[in-house]
Amino acid sequence: MSRISRDALGDLVYDQIVRMLLNHDLEPGEKILKKNLADVIGVSQTPINEAVSRLISEGIIEQKGRSGLFIRIFTNKDMMELFAVRAGLEGTALHLCMEEPENPRFKRVLNLFDDFSYPLPEERFLEYQKRDQEFHGEILKISGNRVILDFIRNFEFILRCYQKGLIRSPNETLMEHKSIVEAIRSGNTEQAQQLIMSHHWKTRERLKEMPES
Template identity: 30%
Template sequence: MSIRVKYSNLDELVYEKLKKAILNKHLKPGEQIIQEQLAKKMGVSRTPLRRALTQLAKEHLVTTGARRGTYVREFSQEEIAAIYEIREVLEGLASRKAALLVKKSTLESFRNLYKEAIESARKGDWRAYEKADEKFHFFLIEISQIDFLREMVKSFYILVSRYARGLVRPPEETFPEHMSMIDALEHHDSELAEKLIREHIQKSIQLLRKKTFREEAGNERRQKLGIRAGN
């Protein structure tokens, strides 16, 4: 019995360390994971490492193939936009539920949190605003009291924080939107709360799609220039 517990703990330890290395970008997107080398570096056999990689593949953090090997997953702007589309639906549902359950005192604390964060952002500390934003969106999921929804959105946030660089839109643009969302929640207006958060996320989706279009256009131009240079 004690051996099985220790074995299980080792699997969990390897999984957590490897996941942390990916999320902290010690292992970069597109980087190949050579199992033998990594197992040696971590001081474990390849068995718990393989189990960890299998779990991380299910979470879309790595990709594996029989002949291609294992790589840290890369996401395109279009794929990030698709994740935001799913978030739009899920957080819209959560906001509708949250509007019926939230307490005014809790919303006031978030209003103050955002006001402090926007001041920090104006001084150049966007990270403070990013943390406040993440905390607010997770709060909506928590207060909705839908357990499976919380786990789904959490996994999407992990992917977005791993591959999207910081905030999609500047704090000065999103701050009034958050204040409007808090007002709708405070008035227990479930329809308006859902409408506002979906519009809020839709704007980020549109911006991500514009970036995708510009990147594709730039790649096409570079390819044409390369062909001409070859001639």
Template identity: 30%
Template structure:
């Protein structure tokens, strides 16, 4: 048998390598940050994270460095690692970009919608209302993200999908603290968006999505302002 044939056969049978431990640790810590299990500003102690994740401190240290490089963690000399606290400007800029991407995706989705796609969106919307009634914030945030991803995929624009994927985690991060506050209104807006997509009304779909993402942006900024106003009082009680 020729060497080239042998190489081809071997390549087709190549065993997938396991994900390096530091990558698994990175993903685990990042998910805790995005879900707000680890809050902005929270001190990240290597030994505690290592114990929680069942690993040594080395992969935790490496993961924290990666998270710092990606803007999720701040490393302060002499103090250690802390979950990054986004500035108002950071959040405002990202949510503004998200609005542009999703408004265009909704407009395109309305021109390419299928019965199956619309049915999937309605299913997610129904499940979102159920999660809201159950006050299940974790599921609510996941379903919100999934519904937006489905609209994005329905647009048929691979570049939009890729760009949206790059901001997806940060959008979830910002949305989690306002999910309950946005409440039923958010899902009323989702239903109106789905109706516009189902009707093939691109202008209306874009208009609804633009207003929807703007409401979320304002809710986040208002929530941030409320938290900032409450902080001095809380600090006073601690001292």
């Protein structure tokens, strides 16, 4: 049996720490003790150091002077900044997608909200949330732009770790999604781009009104 290379082990440890964050085994604000992490994951200190360094560079873990390493707490202001950038990137991604309107994958995305109607019953909120994530995620992926994908990958990770539920009600965003889809189907690229950007800016504005949790 071949031995796992040092780089591959570092990637495996990084992936394990990411899973711990997503599963909330590690919480925002929690202090990171490398020895404890090594014991929990069952590896030596070296791959832990490599994985933690990578998470520091990605802004997920931060060094607080002599106090040590902590899982970063993303404030509403931090999230507002991320949504502002996402608005522009997703508008660009949608523009790129609309250059190939017959792409089967893109056409499938446009059907995600067809079976939802206003007002949306509360028992369908979770299903709607999954479709919401798929809709935006697929537009970004289908665009094929690597710069956009690199930023969004980190954004989505942060959102999954820190967002508990939807920021705005489905009964507010459903009609926005349907308007975006209608503009896409009519081939109005400029309108579709403006609508999807406005969709994210409205979420940013809602974050501005929300108390820190």
